Amino acid sequence: MKKGHIYTLVFMVVLSAVLVFALAAAYEAFKPNIAANQRLKEERAVLYAFGLDQGLEDREVHDTFTRLIKEGEAKGKQVYVYEEEGQVKGYAFPFEGAALWGGLSGYLGVTADLGQTTGLVFTKQNETPGLGGRIDETWYKEQFRGLPLHQDTTLRYGQQADYQLDTITGATQTSAAVLRTVNQLLHDVILAQEVK
Amino acid sequence: MADKPMAIAKTQLFTENQVLRQILGICSSLAVTNSMNNSLVMGLGLSFVTALSSLTLSAMREIIPHRVRMLVQTLVIAVYVIFVDLFLQAFLPDISKQLGPYVGLIITNCIIMGRAEAYAQKNPPIPAMFDGLFAGLGYTGVLLIVALIREVLGFGTIFGINVNVIGFQTWTIMIMPPAAFFIIGSLIWALSARAQKKAAGGAK
Numbered sequence: 228m229k230k231g232h233i234y235t236l237v238f239m240v241v242l243s244a245v246l247v248f249a250l251a252a253a254y255e256a257f258k259p260n261i262a263a264n265q266r267l268k269e270e271r272a273v274l275y276a277f278g279l280d281q282g283l284e285d286r287e288v289h290d291t292f293t294r295l296i297k298e299g300e301a302k303g304k305q306v307y308v309y310e311e312e313g314q315v316k317g318y319a320f321p322f323e324g325a326a327l328w329g330g331l332s333g334y335l336g337v338t339a340d341l342g343q344t345t346g347l348v349f350t351k352q353n354e355t356p357g358l359g360g361r362i363d364e365t366w367y368k369e370q371f372r373g374l375p376l377h378q379d380t381t382l383r384y385g386q387q388a389d390y391q392l393d394t395i396t397g398a399t400q401t402s403a404a405v406l407r408t409v410n411q412l413l414h415d416v417i418l419a420q421e422v423k
Numbered sequence: 424m425a426d427k428p429m430a431i432a433k434t435q436l437f438t439e440n441q442v443l444r445q446i447l448g449i450c451s452s453l454a455v456t457n458s459m460n461n462s463l464v465m466g467l468g469l470s471f472v473t474a475l476s477s478l479t480l481s482a483m484r485e486i487i488p489h490r491v492r493m494l495v496q497t498l499v500i501a502v503y504v505i506f507v508d509l510f511l512q513a514f515l516p517d518i519s520k521q522l523g524p525y526v527g528l529i530i531t532n533c534i535i536m537g538r539a540e541a542y543a544q545k546n547p548p549i550p551a552m553f554d555g556l557f558a559g560l561g562y563t564g565v566l567l568i569v570a571l572i573r574e575v576l577g578f579g580t581i582f583g584i585n586v587n588v589i590g591f592q593t594w595t596i597m598i599m600p601p602a603a604f605f606i607i608g609s610l611i612w613a614l615s616a617r618a619q620k621k622a623a624g625g626a627k
Contacts, residue, residue, distance in 0.1 A: 235488040242495065246502045253506055260513035268516065353523060357457055357577060357598030397595050 269350060270296075276319045276336030276346040277309045278372060302416050307334070315339045320417060324408025327400040329353035331408055337376065341417055347371035347409065359401030367395060371409075378418060381410050426550040435557035441506055442565040442607070443614045446450055447533040452566060453603040459582045464511070464518050464572035465525060466563025470556055472503040473535045477543040477555030484544050495528070496539045504529045569606045573597045 247378040267285060270292040274280035285293060299308035299318075307319040318341075319334040331352050336345035347368055354360045361367060374382065374390050384406065394402040441447045448469075455461045480487070487495050508526045511519035517528050519526070529535070538558050543551040574580055576596030579587025587593070596602050 235491055238488055239484070239491060239494070242498065246498060250502055250505055254509055257509045257513035261509070264512065264516040355599070356461075356521065358595070 259288055272348045272350050273307045273319050273334055275348045275368075276307075277317055278336075278346050279309070300310040302419065304416055309336075317345050322408055322412040324404060324411065326352060326354055326404035326408075327359055327398075328355065331404060335371075335409060335417070336411055337417060342376055344371055344374040344376065347405075354398070354401045359395070359398040361395050361398060362401060362405055367393075376413065376418060380413060381420065382406055382413070424473050426546065428550075428553045429549065431553045432557045435554065436561045436564060437476065438618070440561045440565060440614070441534045441558050442562055443535070443611050444618075445537065446611070447537050448562055449607070450527055451528060452562075452569065452607060453600045455522065455531060456566050456569040456603050456606075457573045457577055457598045459567060459570040459574050461521055462566040463563065464515070465522060465529075466559065466566050468504075468511070468526060469529055469532060469534065469562055470559025472500060472507060472529055472560040473538055473555035474531075474552050475503050475555070476500045476535055477538050477546050478552035480539050481543040481546060481548040481551035487544075492544065493536075493540075496536055500535050500539070503528050536569075542624055554620045565607070565610065568610065569603055572606055577602070 230416065238377070267288055271283075271288050272282055273296055274283070274288065274292060277295075278290065279295065280288070295309055295311060296319075297308045297310055299306060301308070301318045304320060306321070308315055309317040309319070317336055317338050319336045321332065321334055323332040325331065329352075331349065331354075333347065333349035333351070335344065335347050338345060349363055349368075352360070352362060354362060370392050374392075382392065384392045384402065392406075432578070435441070439445065442449065444451055451465060451469075455465045475590060476496070479499050480496060504527065507529065508519070511522070511526060535555075536624075538551075538555050542554045546554070571581065574582075575586065576594050579585060579593045595603075
């Protein structure tokens, strides 16, 4: 069959329309699930930053989250506020930075008086699995609980006066990027002096 | 033409394995094979896309204008890949997160377009689907073999379950892409050596 330009053009337009329609339908069908998964991930991350997610099943996460966490403001930033019995227990500050392969974002939890960290969690990272990707492993993240914060705190790896942080072997760049991002958040936001 | 499903299976899984004999799909074979879980999902995703895109393209082969056939192939493949990506995001969020950009990169996997060009555009839909399916499963098989070696030596686990009972010091190199280079290289050598021996034997 001889196929002319018009046929080719019409064929492509019709085919594209049909396929795009099919994809849009699939997306609409999956949308509630995708959104629910993302919300769950976000809520679990925030709870983790406050050390509240231990032993929680997926279905319990949302209840705990709505019971204890409110959206609020601290240091001029939108943050998640951890409140229990009307008392503020801590804040989860969102951060974004650049790591070795791509963006790095997550939350740093701090106590209400900004004197200690409560936990660090990543919501997005694209580091090498098995190397930089290990920042998502529990032993690494757990190190960021209860670190003392002072006016001029800059977190460093190694044995320090009142805490110890271990870097990840074989993932120097990623480890450094995490501290760079966290320190930036500390200096620019959490520990920044209020300018009046 | 040997178009029985069994014959196609044998060709695609062993004698003409896409990764080891055609040296196609190497990029993702290097990237995702440090864990068996990821390899399995990646392989099944690819098998699904190859099977269905071959089926679709073969069904349309009479009406696709020849000069834009590659455009059509890419379009059809992309649609199925996006479908797989959405499916993973909706139902297997953890694996979706770990595979990250590699799911989207199934689109550029040479195996799919290779089968579309080499087989689907000249053969009826059902054999084309089997051809695509087994090409994908052949790829999955190779991925799993490579991942088994890498995961055991690199993490001390199989499918994430710890098997490192003797306290073996795991090798970081196995987790990194270079490890896949020499494992896949060895497999290619083994299969080629066997094929050559067979060819030499047949000639006598």
